[in-house]
Amino acid sequence: MRAATASDGAAVADVYLRSFDAALPTVRRAHSDAEVREFFQYVVVPRGGTWIAEAGGGAVGMMVLDGDELSQLYLAPEWRGRGIGDRFVALAKERSPAGLWLRTFQVNTAAQRFYERHGFAATERTDGSANEEREPDVRYAWRP
Template sequence: MTLSIREADDRDFAAMVDVWAEAWTALLPHIDFDARRPWFTQYLGTLRQEGAILLAAFDAADRVQGFVTVDPGKQEVDQLVTALAVQRRGVGRQLLHLAKERSPVGLSLTVNVMNTRALGLYLSEGFVVVGDGVSSRSGLPVHHMRWTGSEGHALV
């Protein structure tokens, strides 16, 4: 699949929210993600205002197929989402590689325990589980994960 990846802007938010709602609804159908669209749209803006870079992957028809939010200052990935149609086709991995390039000294993230596909991706990309917790948004168990960077730098 040929993709172009660029920094997302406000015009991309609606399509990004569509991908987010679709992916999370498939994983957690008992939660109404459509009702959370306004919150998530605002959340994307807040992430960017706080220093996150929003990178979106587009197909040949310029449709959003996935996105990642990476905050190099906080060394954090907050969101990594791919459209259902392209899951397990390398889109998430490409986006994660770009996140690593933007924060080469390391990254942390939180993943829902039951999201085995995402967990497998992160483990295969060198992330390790450094703790467990509960999501403040869903109340579900999560793993806190860390990647120590391409240069072997420890995270702060």
């Protein structure tokens, strides 16, 4: 697990796309694959706060921290359940010891169980009108 560099943009985007499609098949993506790849390559990774997990010679997980927001955490589908997400959350808590918050879609019950297992509590449920996917979501917060 390490901080992503400029050359990691494509790998980070690939993990995101594969994970999103596998975990959220009913959620409409707001952007094409090409737009997602461009966004990660030229906006997200250069801005900083992106972390990457590697195994077997490639990227298997990614996380983006934006201040106290855990804005993204995605794992390659075949690497779920191997402790990588746990390590990402531990890193996020270490880097934001005063607390964290995040959003996940309401249909993503696996993510909700994961975050609740790590001490996050649901603080708000929305109808999704404020996100690009227009998908109902849940806001979670963790406080030490």
